[in-house]
Amino acid sequence: MAGRASVQADKKSLALPQVPKIAIYLVGFIPAIWLFYAGITDQLGADPMRYLEQGLGLWALRFLIATLTITPLRQLFNINLLRYRRALGLIAFYYAALHLVTYLVLDQGLDVSAIVADIVKRPYITIGMATFVILVPLALTSNNASIRRMGGQAWAKLHRLVYLAAIGAALHFLLVVKSWPPEPLVYAAIVAVLLGYRLIRSTMKKTSPRRRLA
């Protein structure tokens, strides 16, 4: 995704105030803390479990989308937020994990047969689970040691799975609702634009002369 070009691009990128990465984590977890607090204190409306479950899932998708905006922001608007991408990706993973735990424990009450039946029979659950499984190796290798061990190219190749995860997450959202309400369609459209941008750029790179790169 990012690749080597990022370092060179740094020079001309806009001067942005350097926020410590820990701040991204602290801010990123505010919605989760609030959701749990509001849920326990009965402030999530008539169906708090569903609100918590969907809220966590939605935040996972939002952070996943945030990681996908880093590259276009840099390439198109010269805004370099690359140093925050790992934090955003990990937060997305943590939200996905909390969303999954909420489904397993609070929604299904750890009823193994119901859960297995859901995974096998319900495409949206199958897709949701597959999406989470894809995110696991990405989260496990989101550290400098992994990049060194794997080598930059192999690492980048593995992390292209995030595109598949974004498609899975958007589909999972679309399939869980009745009819075609606006919200999941809007998220699916955002994912489509972010991935479509990459597709167009990579085809242009392939067809245009090398010197036009970077």
Add this chain to the structure above:
Amino acid sequence: MLIRRPTDIPPSEITPREVYFNRRQWMAGAAGLALATALPRSLEAAPLSSAKSPFSTDEKKTSREDITSYNNYYEFGTGKEDPAAKAGSLKTSPWTVKIDGMVGKPAEFAIEDLIKSSALEERIYRMRCVEGWSMVIPWVGFPLADLVKRVEPLGSAKYVAFETAYRPEEMPGVESIFPVLDWPYVEGLRLDEAMNPLTILAVGLYGETLPNQNGAPIRLVVPWKYGFKGIKSITRISFVDKQPETSWNKQAPSEYGFYANVNPSVDHPRWSQATERRIGEGGLFVKRRPTLMFNGYAEQVASLYTGMDLRKLY
């Protein structure tokens, strides 16, 4: 009983737009309760007196707050909080219900007259949504059969078709750029289902006239069927000889059938119908309970479907 409704609500009475939007954002931020309880319950709730009914369940009733704040009424948006926030714009007075089709006495009832001339009963029914949640709701209404008898259906009438109001200027959801359903909302019952004593037209809730988000001023309640059969804000009831079209069936025929009987052994193609969450029970730690055949009303209605394959006619 006395139904007094202001014909004109002064603009000062209507919750300003900013308040709605603030409230929506607040809810989205998951902090809605404080503000939600501060909002008026309903702009025009009037008390309704009613007789008790042996058909009522003695299960714990879902709170009025939950029943009136967690609704599916897509004419006002697809969010569960949308109807409570936006249905205030629906003008329910004056209101007429037109009865036409294969009847000896076609009629157009003013809602006040219809209520005045009907014997109102409280019916505390389980309500099972196709989405997998349920409530226990103290409706006030009268048997649909009473109305059917008054208009004298012809022998040729086999089905009853219902239609909801279609008012784009009062219903922000119907002109959305994402058409969720083909408006107006339509529903239908077989004539024998319509005549079943459990089937009611509800005009009230918790002893008061219906809040708009629950389908004011008059809606259908068929407790053994999924909630979407309970068409809201009815303007027209037609007696027909062919099975009428129904909104959700048109939208996704493989997912929503004409019958839509609550049935734990026939799953929705995308989710299980074997269990349900009872709203207001257990909060975050709600335990699923098994869904009952015909929503627990098998004794009264199972005979309507003898010999039918309910897997095919879902």
